[in-house]
Amino acid sequence: VLLHEDGLDPAQFAHELKAYPIRFFYGVPNSQNPSGVTYSEQRRKDIAELLRDKETLLIEDDAYGELNFAGKSLPSFRQYLPEQTIITGSFSKILAPGIRMGWVVAPPAVMEQLVIAKQASDLHSNYLSQRIAYEYLAHEDFDAKIRIIQARYKAQAEQMVSLMKELMPASVRFTTPQGGMFVWVTLPEGISSMEVFERALKEDVAVLPGTPFYTDGGGKNTLRINFSNSTPEKIRVGIERLARVIRDMPRS
Amino acid sequence: VLLHEDGLDPAQFAHELKAYPIRFFYGVPNSQNPSGVTYSEQRRKDIAELLRDKETLLIEDDAYGELNFAGKSLPSFRQYLPEQTIITGSFSKILAPGIRMGWVVAPPAVMEQLVIAKQASDLHSNYLSQRIAYEYLAHEDFDAKIRIIQARYKAQAEQMVSLMKELMPASVRFTTPQGGMFVWVTLPEGISSMEVFERALKEDVAVLPGTPFYTDGGGKNTLRINFSNSTPEKIRVGIERLARVIRDMPRS
Structure with missing residues (x-):
């Protein structure tokens, strides 16, 4: 559905x-x-x-x-x-x-x-x-630990989204997460997220192509990126490199 | 089968x-x-x-x-x-x-x-x-640990079987284990192992009725008893009590 x-x-x-x-x-x-x-x-x-x-x-x-x-x-x-x-x-x-x-x-x-x-x-x-x-x-105070995680993830998500707004081509769409650990990215039609994955990996940036999440083989231009597991510095460098990779992608 | x-x-x-x-x-x-x-x-x-x-x-x-x-x-x-x-x-x-x-x-x-x-x-x-x-x-020397377990279980199984030969009524049949952790007991037809289980439990002896292991509801006169988890002293007391419980069972 x-x-x-x-x-x-x-x-x-x-x-x-x-x-x-x-x-x-x-x-x-x-x-x-x-x-x-x-x-x-x-x-x-x-x-x-x-x-x-x-x-x-x-x-x-x-x-x-x-x-x-x-x-x-x-x-x-x-x-x-x-x-x-x-x-x-x-x-x-x-x-x-x-x-x-x-x-x-x-x-x-x-x-x-x-x-x-x-x-x-x-x-x-x-x-x-x-x-x-x-x-x-x-x-342990588990609720306090959850609040710490929430505050950290919130800051990291906001930093990532703010950098993406600044650096990504206007044709790239992405979510503004309210929770969880991921930003979901939709590239322009015709840009292969598998190719973006391979190119980004060469620059030590790991993203997850979205196709495996589709039951019908769709989503070839979608990506999942993680903000929970990185420091602010790594998020900055990662988004800079990913934006460059996407800008340099040939359109098929 | x-x-x-x-x-x-x-x-x-x-x-x-x-x-x-x-x-x-x-x-x-x-x-x-x-x-x-x-x-x-x-x-x-x-x-x-x-x-x-x-x-x-x-x-x-x-x-x-x-x-x-x-x-x-x-x-x-x-x-x-x-x-x-x-x-x-x-x-x-x-x-x-x-x-x-x-x-x-x-x-x-x-x-x-x-x-x-x-x-x-x-x-x-x-x-x-x-x-x-x-x-x-x-x-760790895992093979050595397994040899220790084998020697201990062998001694416990032999002790249990030897006591059972001495103390159980002649109508009770049981296996002589070559491995594993259990002796399998077949009571005379008409003796309910569920009833033996309940009576033995009152004497702090735990045995497992065999019926749950049968797909057809059979085995009502069978029992599984464990030798791996007890000291020689406990095995002696347990078999003495179990033999008494079985001897005292009414035949239906």
Whole structure:
């Protein structure tokens, strides 16, 4: 289903729901990866209404929910559809990706089945990681850590967007992230992001071409760039080089 | 497929292979859980011949291979069917279950697909656990540790079996383990292992009723008992109490 700047296209979604017996819907309403799109409150209501009283379960992947630095958090689908919503969260983005831990919020009947399925699939999660997460949550101020991450990512995102406005050709479009870790870039039609990736890599700048995120092979002129993992100095040098690479690209 | 003391029933297996287009066969040829059965060399050859030149992949779950304390290790199916055999190993039984790590030996074409499937399923294994396993394997004498485990489990198994021969009613049958961590017990028909489980638990002796291991709800008079996790003193007290519980059981 098409994703607009304010979320999923409700008309197309309604159409798909009529055309197929959809058992579950998977979405990332907060800072979707890779687009960075956050569904607006209205879109959340629209989608919830379309699913109300249907058999469809809604899986709300909220890996980026804590990384919203725009201030206001929007309501989870759980507020609209408590019996149909499963929220998945992750420590990967806020504690450490290597510990491979997360959590699930689900209605009791679904949770019961999830526990059985998880037991069948892996018996239990890594014990050491569970202890580490437990000790961290019990003894550290996790909310304070999240606020520090939010402030840092906000500053880095603002710096990156501001540099891009200054340095990128006017034909390059990009998002202004409200959370998450990425800026999503749309190059002019005919410029290959795979070619930009290869040229930028030679200058020690890593970007991710967008095509693998498209189910239909589209997005050949899209890029995902990361602002969370760099110092201000590296962001400045990276954007300068990337802008030069894009300006120097031949148009096919 | 029926499992005998020397492994899978080859006639029944041949029949199933003719009846169904079997894509893969999963087996535990070394110290099968829960029965403790190790396939004989002849049975391995029989099964390999039945699968030769077929499309069937053979998954050899070898979680217990290193815990063979009978001396001679029997050949893996990989020796007979190198292009069709996938061996899975585990650190759970020889390093620590909590680290949730293992390994796979597979033909290159299968391995390539496995790597993609694993990446899609979990991106990567827990990084900390990988470092721990790496450091352990790099700096410790892992083979020596396995030999220590083997010697200890061998002594504990022999003690348990010897006590069972002395104390159990003659109508109770049990395996003499060559590896693994369990003795498999068959009670006289009509004695419920679930009832034995409940009565033994009241005496602080934990046994595992066999029924959950049966796909057809059978095995109601079977039990799995563990020898790897107890001191000689605890094994003695446990078997004494268990034998008493079984002797005192009403026959239905």
